[in-house]
Amino acid sequence: MAIELGWVGLGIMGQPMAANLLRAGHRLRVHARRSVCSDPLAALGATVCGSPAQVAQGAQVIFTMVSDTADVEAVIFGTGGVAQGAAAGSVVVDMSTISPVATRDMAARLAERGVDMVDAPVSGGQIGAVNATLSIMAGARVEVFERVLPLLQVLGRNIVHIGANGAGQVAKACNQIVAAVTLEAVAEGLALARDNGVDPARVREALLGGFAWSKVLEIHGQRIISRDFQPGFKARLHRKDLRIVLETAAQLDIALPQSALVAQHLNALVGQGFGEEDSSALVKVIEAATGRGPGVAS
């Protein structure tokens, strides 16, 4: 059944996701800071609005997909924000990757206005967004989750209700820890192989058959070997996600030594000017420490 939806944030992820909702037959009101981002959706039939508040007016479910915690706060609670237009009984589904602590706070503030919130961060990158194969980790009351589930099924495949508000962001933080620390391990392992004069491609192939198998070894390992650092998932965004992880760890008094080190390697990578490359470019930091690398005499 077609319903009235809203979408705020039409970047590399948001644009194809919003397009999938339109193609599923829903009516969609959209807003983006730059009109160049909303033009392709207008061509597909979306109504372009001047502010997030206007997007929310008349929409039963409003999606947000922006960069960082402060952006979500501005889009929802800022001047002309979603909260100013959203009717009681509507639902805000935030698909950005942001702080779980801030998410709980925003959900409570929306609840005061009779508006429900779902945190639904995604994993799967731009390809997953285009092909509607994203993994979606949701935090919400179960009846709210069930209400928006048919819409999430338009956007992704592996949709898991993790728990209450903020739980989706916690799951995403866990995802980023495992992905980042594994990436560091893969990059170090392949660097060790190469510096020993051993073909890293064969090492990868052997490891894929054993306990060290991982999707990161498979995909990012290949990118490291073929020096293909086209994003993918940009290093600067991975750095942002780890910053959220470590801020949350500090708020909750948790020690995460490996995440802390990888975050420093991502600082170094971005500092060396590779923030726009895929995060598998992390191997460059390991190489820079010794001055060794492909094509560099060791």
Added chain:
Amino acid sequence: MKLGFIGLGAMGEPMALNLLQGGHELHLWARRPEAAAALVAAGAAVCTTPAQVGERADVVFTMVTTGSDVEQVVLGPEGLVHGFRAGAVLVDCSTIAPETTRRVAAGLAARGIHMLDAPVSGGEPGAREGTLSIMVGGPQAVFEELRPLLGLLGKTLVYIGEAGAGQVAKAANQLNLVVTIQAVAEAFAFAEANGVNFRPVWQALTQGFAGSRMLEIVGSRMMEGQFDAGIDARLHRKDAHIVLECATQSRSYVPAAALAAQTFNALMARGQRRWDSAATRLVLEGLSGLGRRPSPPAA
């Protein structure tokens, strides 16, 4: 001169007293009025809001805990800014993020008010004796003008650079401290795990190239198991995270500080927030399983 002081904690109170004893008129504001009692007895006047301190004083010192405390006291609804006259000076001695300092300085500059960031090192003894190290950022002419006042608080006054530069120097200072504390705690747990008493190790190390003030002070507290005096670990934790925030913004690589911050996080979780940072020893020992081992490992 007519001076103001806000933030009468373990550091602020003796610093304010030194200004008063330097012969200056002193106006105070404290969240809890009882915190001002000792200074009032020594001749200081109490105000009802930070804004009132700003009205009465030409130079106001702040010494509070966090960046948001500084923003609140300076730019908040009853903040200093609403009382300050053009030409007044704010000297913020708190340890906060350089970015916050730059924001507050810009907010004040728009109204013709100067700001120095002047974080200190030297702890409570340094504050009492007026022997602090003070690292100063802001307009150099203002620093030179206030040098005599700062001289009442500290012995080593170093002008570092523009607004925020003092806080960058302090962050570098704290980076050194937290990493050294981690190193001393590791050395302690390492010696004990190897069945070697740390006391003679410590005596040897303090005389060699590994000697440092932190090894002397924190190392001795670790040996004595004396965790109830000194600097609250929660403050070192806060400082470590200021370093990391600053490193993120400047895209610098500070792996050792990042690890040390995690040890402090773990210490907080053990409920030892107000203990001295020497208690990091317990985190390192715990992770090595010391205390649960039946006997030292065979060589």
